Amino acid sequence: MDFAQLLARLDALLQQYRPAYYAQLAPxxxxxxxxxxxxxxxxxxxxxxxxxxxxxxxQAPICFDSLVGFYSLPSLDDMADTMRINCELLADGDFVPNWWRPGWLPFATNGSGDHLCLDLEGTFTGQPGQLIEHWHDYEARTVVFPSVAAWLAAMVQAYETAALTKTEFTDDEVSNFELEPPVGFPLEFVAG
Known part of the structure; x- marks a missing residue:
């Protein structure tokens, strides 16, 4: 299934099972x-x-609910701000190797400075397009999914599985969703 189809399925699931959260999503x-x-x-x-x-x-700045797990949706401007700050610190020599990379796109956040990044460079593995967890104060760098499409498919599956027994999801329930990564993932690495 292609990314656009998965996104359409997620959209329908959010509208049906999380209408209050869906109303907080930006245009x-x-x-x-x-x-x-x-x-x-x-x-x-x-x-x-x-x-x-x-x-x-x-999502709306006043909305602190997560999309899945502990990750919420930053805006494009928020993603750019995160990249500016981290790229400046990188250029100033404030980071050990692979603490931050210019090709990491932080498209999901936990709101505390940690991000799920789409890695354009293939850091650690040589596989561009993978998703890597970036912690602002911890050196672990885990490649959690081989692609954003694989992550989205796992999220849609988690929502659809939960929908078999629920009519609406709370933020606490969604925070506890565990996404099933493909065989061979996650891959554990350390910055430095």
Whole structure:
């Protein structure tokens, strides 16, 4: 199943089982904002992230609920702010190797400075497109999924499985969803 189809399934699940959360999702990011982001960071967003931010540009700043696990949705501007700060610290020599990389796109956040990043570089594995957990104060760097599509498929499956026994999900229930990674994942690494 392709990414757009998975995103449509997630959209329907959120509307049905989390209507209050769904109402807090922002409108899509304008194409001009996506182009400006690419220009500023001198990179090309993968199609999946164009579709992701074209679905919703994060969630309302007053909404602290998570989409899945402890991850919520930052806006494109929030993602850019995180990248600016970390790239500046990297350029200043404040990080050990692989604490932060310029090709990490922090498209999900726990709100405490930690992120799920789409890794354009293939850090540690040589496989661009993988998802890596970035902790702001901890050196573990776990490659949790081989791609954003695999992560989205696991999230849709978690929602659909939970929907077999529920009519609506609370934030606490969604925070406890455990996504099933493909065989061979997660892969554990350490910055430094």
């Amino acid at each position: 899509p990011a304008p194409a001009a904002a996506l182009a400006a982001f690419e220009t500023e960071f001198q990179l090309k967003l993968p199609l999946e992230l164009h579709q992701w931010f074209g679905w919703h540009d994060g």
